[in-house]
Amino acid sequence: MAIVQSFGAAETVTGSCHLLQLQNGINLLIDCGMFQGSVEAHNRKPFGFDPSEIDFLLITHAHLDHIGRIPKLVKEGFSGTIITHNSTMDLAEVVLMDSAKLQEESYKTAYKKAQRIGEEKSVPKPLYEKDDVRLVYQLPVREARYDETLSLGHGISVTFKNAGHILDSAIIRITFEEDGVSKSVVFSGDLGNNNDLVMPSPDILEEADALFIESTYGDRNHKGVEESDEELEAIIKETINNEGNVLIPSFAIERTQEILCLLKQMYDRGDLPVCKIYLDSPMAIRATEIYKAYHEELSECCNAFLERDGTIFGFPYLNYTLHVHESMKINEEESRCIIIAGAGMCNGGRILQHFKHRLWNEKNALVFVGYQVEGTLGRKIVDGERKIRVYNEDIIIKAAVHTINGFSAHADQSDLIEWMQSFKRLGKIFLIHGERDKQEIFQKEIRKQMDKKAHIVKYAETIGV
Template structure:
């Protein structure tokens, strides 16, 4: 049975909602206090710090939630904390380190230049939240430096367009780089080559463009969304490039292409994959092993460590790294396990 179902989600919306800002402390009663810190993962993500009194002694439990990385492109680095008697930390990428941000940016830039200058088009399946905004920032930086060839860029995802507007509304939570763009241009992500295609008719008109386009569309794993119509119209052309900037789960269309499938089915049509396929692994809204360990090392006092939110084999590698680099034991939490602190 799932941990929760649709009815459980509906019930949540019947509960009273209280807005709490980062750094604000909420008192649940006279003994238990909760403080939310910026996790730097996506807009609104939070580390939860719970303090309470037990037997006359002050205790602190921290839940990391999903932590962001330190590249400071769109989201700032996660807030650091000083102490925790118990830390429950995510372990999504506890087994590995991402490719460097500069290296990933350079790889994307090289693909774009080669493809556009060859009169081709670049297709980028992208997640609507965080990944899309990072790609837009990178493209804007290329434009500002004069490194972006003349082209038309289409953000062809209604969800990503609306999410991007929300990012602007909460610009104070973003990096200094994003806020400088906003102050200078009146927009964080916008620049002359960028077009937002919210409506279906606008999306369909992109098909009339023969070359020199960069198309960013969902779904990020190609299991639906507008990216499929662009596959149908452009994936068979060897002048074009398909760039994956996010993880492709096994069983998805994106994973099939990454694994080398040369013929795919889109809208019941067989499409030959002739476009050049690139996978750039450095783009991730998650902290990698180095980020996670650096974040833990910033605690002045750190008690027990519990590993959650990750696959068991990755957690075992992370557990070993924590022991080697921090000389501290950690515990991998099992499903439905009760922890006594």
């Protein structure tokens, strides 16, 4: 019998990594992501399988928690074929190079400090470096396209469907023969919602013998899109008109592009107060360029902007600050700024310098527009922390703190159940990519609304499919 084992995103949100071992000896790995937040120490642990025995790596999308350990996988022996969209490989290069750069810089800083006390041998080396990322791009890559079935030989085929989460994010269906019977296993990847400004809605699938579905927001429903738009607009108007500044920690891929689209719509309507908007994230700027290059995969709204303006996201108030000196100059602006900067969970990146300069000022506002993983600085602030440490300095939080969940690129509980109900034939349901307490709520709701059992996957648990 074919088996699946999850070596990440099992009873936790991050670290997505799922191994499908088929009877004929072919091994497929779906994603190889980085653990983040309170579980990030798992990144240095052994995979739980031999990377050299993986024949195919299938990538659902280019978020760090789905691709972040691929260079480590290659370092430890993976030499098989990668299957994904070309755009995903382009985005992944941006994300992985940024990850490697941050790790290298962190290592150098820690090493210098350790040298002063003679403990340099205790400093762990980076998980991988830029040269390791380059090795990933020397491996064979098969391009996936939505709705196109790829044969992997041995009676195995793979189909990518649109997940509606970020650019070319995928639901992956794997079909294979076992004892003369055709079986299908579906990995949802991260599913988007049905009201995204940038991405189309997720595709509907017809059947699966086993479904491994994300459950990030399995415990709740998001605020309505219009309500969320209105809430952000109200925060911006109040803060800017009171001569304050708005800080938005944002994920470089998808969330940033959605916020830019929303701000552009506000500008078009005349609802955006006169201000300066800074996209202060090199990774987000590069990702935004990639989004434009693959604009045909985006929403009608984005393509209408492109046709009208020659740009999807640009408008007069928007400034891109690619270089460090440009970023530092933002500190000279006293008021009427909207600053969009990474990292989305505030665990690094340029957002921290803006925290240092602006969080202590009660005129300012901090707006969270994305999921904050347990253990991250963003989660601590959302949970009520009012004094944080940034660059070895204690900063009191007097700025107004807002959380707007309606901008999530993840499906909520209703979206997830509605998507599953659309299957004409659905076998076993397995819950991955979610925190245990939220999965338990989702599990009960599936039983209530669908009259089906759903199993919460444990780390490395052997599951027959």
